[in-house]
Amino acid sequence: MKVTIIGLGLIGGSIAKDLRKANFATELIGVDTNLQHVEKALELGIVDRSANFLEGVKEADIVVLAIPVDKIITQLPLILDTINPATSVTDVGSTKKLICSTVENHPRRGNYVPAHPMSGTENSGPEAAVEGLFQEKICIVCDQEKSRPQHIALIEKMYHSIGMDIAYMSSDEQDHTTAHVSHLPHITAFALANAVMDTNDRNIIFDLASGGFRSTARLAKSSPEMWGPIFKQNQDYVVESLAIYIKHLEEFKESLLNKDESKMYKLMKNANRMRDILNGENSNLVRKKSTTTKMYTK
Amino acid sequence: MKVTIIGLGLIGGSIAKDLRKANFATELIGVDTNLQHVEKALELGIVDRSANFLEGVKEADIVVLAIPVDKIITQLPLILDTINPATSVTDVGSTKKLICSTVENHPRRGNYVPAHPMSGTENSGPEAAVEGLFQEKICIVCDQEKSRPQHIALIEKMYHSIGMDIAYMSSDEQDHTTAHVSHLPHITAFALANAVMDTNDRNIIFDLASGGFRSTARLAKSSPEMWGPIFKQNQDYVVESLAIYIKHLEEFKESLLNKDESKMYKLMKNANRMRDILNGENSNLVRKKSTTTKMYTK
Numbered sequence: 001m002k003v004t005i006i007g008l009g010l011i012g013g014s015i016a017k018d019l020r021k022a023n024f025a026t027e028l029i030g031v032d033t034n035l036q037h038v039e040k041a042l043e044l045g046i047v048d049r050s051a052n053f054l055e056g057v058k059e060a061d062i063v064v065l066a067i068p069v070d071k072i073i074t075q076l077p078l079i080l081d082t083i084n085p086a087t088s089v090t091d092v093g094s095t096k097k098l099i100c101s102t103v104e105n106h107p108r109r110g111n112y113v114p115a116h117p118m119s120g121t122e123n124s125g126p127e128a129a130v131e132g133l134f135q136e137k138i139c140i141v142c143d144q145e146k147s148r149p150q151h152i153a154l155i156e157k158m159y160h161s162i163g164m165d166i167a168y169m170s171s172d173e174q175d176h177t178t179a180h181v182s183h184l185p186h187i188t189a190f191a192l193a194n195a196v197m198d199t200n201d202r203n204i205i206f207d208l209a210s211g212g213f214r215s216t217a218r219l220a221k222s223s224p225e226m227w228g229p230i231f232k233q234n235q236d237y238v239v240e241s242l243a244i245y246i247k248h249l250e251e252f253k254e255s256l257l258n259k260d261e262s263k264m265y266k267l268m269k270n271a272n273r274m275r276d277i278l279n280g281e282n283s284n285l286v287r288k289k290s291t292t293t294k295m296y297t298k
Numbered sequence: 299m300k301v302t303i304i305g306l307g308l309i310g311g312s313i314a315k316d317l318r319k320a321n322f323a324t325e326l327i328g329v330d331t332n333l334q335h336v337e338k339a340l341e342l343g344i345v346d347r348s349a350n351f352l353e354g355v356k357e358a359d360i361v362v363l364a365i366p367v368d369k370i371i372t373q374l375p376l377i378l379d380t381i382n383p384a385t386s387v388t389d390v391g392s393t394k395k396l397i398c399s400t401v402e403n404h405p406r407r408g409n410y411v412p413a414h415p416m417s418g419t420e421n422s423g424p425e426a427a428v429e430g431l432f433q434e435k436i437c438i439v440c441d442q443e444k445s446r447p448q449h450i451a452l453i454e455k456m457y458h459s460i461g462m463d464i465a466y467m468s469s470d471e472q473d474h475t476t477a478h479v480s481h482l483p484h485i486t487a488f489a490l491a492n493a494v495m496d497t498n499d500r501n502i503i504f505d506l507a508s509g510g511f512r513s514t515a516r517l518a519k520s521s522p523e524m525w526g527p528i529f530k531q532n533q534d535y536v537v538e539s540l541a542i543y544i545k546h547l548e549e550f551k552e553s554l555l556n557k558d559e560s561k562m563y564k565l566m567k568n569a570n571r572m573r574d575i576l577n578g579e580n581s582n583l584v585r586k587k588s589t590t591t592k593m594y595t596k
Binding site for chain 1: 416418420436438463465475476478479480482483484485486487488489490491492493494495496497502505506510511512513514515516517518519520522525526529530533536537539540541542543544545546547548549550551554555557559562563565566567568569570571572573575576
């Protein structure tokens, strides 16, 4: 089976590495407008060969679109125009609603399986691609009723092969949930970095940055070219989640200003519940099997 | 040399482990009002023996106070009242100004070396103690002109032995800087956890929490009993840093609402500078030697 990866950055490169390891693809074809990325991906053996957009798309059994979400909007319709009628197409964008609406009436909408494999690091480019990035993580598949079942099955099989579990959501639910769980934490890290750099000289920050600061500010290193379009496409939900977050910060600040210790303790104790959640005592997903799927309904 | 550790939690326990590994102490004596912690620390071999407060303090060459900062305020004067006149005393509190002012006029103020070894994890208790926690991290020593030079020398030698570099600051500067670099990131994590739990059911959070969310919310697991008194003692600077942070979040939110992309990119690009800082390209501290000291002056 031929898999064409469009976009040979952190996510595209990591998917390629894992698909190779899983023996899922007989041939991995790389497409990228950044020729240095193409060269690097070939040098690192991430893909077997490179192709231009037209060739790469026409030859593939599966096309994986791993480019920034604003670029997905412009490229996805062209890909659906170009593919062999049997080809399955998926993307890895962190937003789904606008992307799905862009191809809503495309005659080949059924070939497209909107997906969001939830994993990443703060690094970018083919050199940042790592094996095992998706192991035991969740891949959200959206609006599954709009994709033909054969395409859903093959794309799920692909994500399963790299260790992912599948969760079904509407594209609206995915954008709402992801705003809180992923987009908001990135903005909090950007703002934390800016706030700390406002008030301290960089030598002091570096010297004093202990593990806590490092992990909290890590995402501030993330690529603006990738995240800008995500925040823009998901503006309403991102603004909503930012407003809720700021409300919680103000509440904490008020508890300090009012010397309301019991309130402050209550806020911290409530946050401590995250310990159980992140330690995984509350999930009903069996994560070790890469064959679980889960339906989120409201 | 006998070292008495008062408080056998994450920090006290980790210091004891490293002091043993460094052969710095001939005997490690543990004091804790929590008898389960004492039992656990003995069982894990963190200390050689336990003692009550009076014995532990009287016998020691060095007393290390590793208890919450509100408890330091009440215990430090008693320790200075009790010690052998040759004993050196240090603490590990994250705040320094109020603690220092509490013993400002104590006849044995010179025996006390106010310190803040900047390291930690989100876990607590003797089971959380780990080796190497302080390696290549900074220990802030405050108001050094108020401690007798022999006591400064011995306490620095102790922190050097567990791999730390020393930075001198006034207790006011330490509280100001630490508010931004450590206290603020903890509050941002508490608030992020609360905001996300406000808006999502816990199964969704767990299933979807990718690496980015996990690292950003990790500190939300931190102990309220330890952090409450820190925020309270450093209220003015913590409120200041929260206000600056909220201002940056509002700025980001405005750039989204106003669809001001160039502004949003500017904010992200500025935050990206944290990459260089955290990758350590800007420090003039030679971190590999545990014998460097650095003077921060304004």
